[in-house]
Amino acid sequence: MIRDKSSKTKAKPARGVIAVTPPSFRRERALIKRGVWPVAGCDEAGRGPLAGPVVAAAVVLDPKRIPKGIDDSKRLTAERREELFEEICATASFAVAFASPARIDRDNILRASLWALTRAVQALPENPRHVFVDGRDRIDVACDCDAVIGGDGIVMSIAAASIIAKVTRDRLMCALALDCPGYGFETHKGYAVPEHREALDRLGPSVHHRRFFAPVVAAREKHQPETVVIERDLFTVETQIVTEIPATI
Known part of the structure; x- marks a missing residue:
């Protein structure tokens, strides 16, 4: 009897395709098991642009109602970001803060971004007991804080914050386009x-x-x-x- 070995052979990923693992709730869940709660993730949008503010967001996801498909905002289409934005707003606690162009000019872009991230955490309805922040720099908050490089693609709460920050800023820039036509802010x-x-x-x-x-x-x-x-x-x-x-x- 000749056995078909092909059925036991695992499919190999296509050449040139990089498998991307979505962010997980593993780090948050580990803290919950230790009795640490709430746990917030925070991220910002708009460091690189020449115009508009930096928008920072902090999010505390409900472990029992995490929307499906949360990912780094850069990996999502604009339409999917909008859908997840509404789902996150409906199921999670969140806050948003802005660093204006004037503050960026005064403090520099890094300091302004960290200031906005801190303000977003402070504006949450309930003070978190632990914060995960995207990037290399921790922020000045009254609880433990972990900086996670590439965190928006690793930590679920940070990914959710990246979506809130990105959609909020995109909507704001569309509004600024009406105030200052001709620059193309809306695109x-x-x-x-x-x-x-x-x-x-x-x-x-x-x-x-x-x-x-x-x-x-x-x-x-x-x-x-x-x-x-x-x-x-x-x-x-x-x-x-x-x-x-x-x-x-």
Whole structure:
């Protein structure tokens, strides 16, 4: 008798295809078993754009009502993000905080992002006893905090926060597009795509642009030269933009 060995052979993944494991609730569940609850995940959206705020979100998922399909927001279509946004809002505790372009200009993008993440956690309906945050940096909260690099693709609560932050920011940028037409905020959401750079060069910066991001500085020099001053650095022979002209001058 000849046996068909093919039935026992495991299927091999196609070449060039990378298997992606979805985020899990494993870390949160381990804390729950130790009596640690609530457990929050937090993430932000909008570090890279030239315009608009950074939006941070903190989420505490209900272990008994976790929506199916939660994943890193970057892996989801816009339509699926919207669906999961509504499901997360209906089943979880969450809070959102914003770091405005003015705060980004004052503090720098990293500090502004960490500030917004902290504010989001502090705004939760119930203070968490543990926080997972996406990235390398922990935030200043009154409980234990773990920073997880690539956390939006690993920790379920962080993935949920990434969806809340992304959808909230996308909706906000569509609203800003109505306030400042011509830049295309409704399509690129403020990111430095060629269409946005062209509009910035043509129209100059809007009130929603981050003043000290390089392409915005170049547009200010072209359209609003009176708002910048060139000074010589004491340590080099190069010139660079170092400050704004005080209003009293």
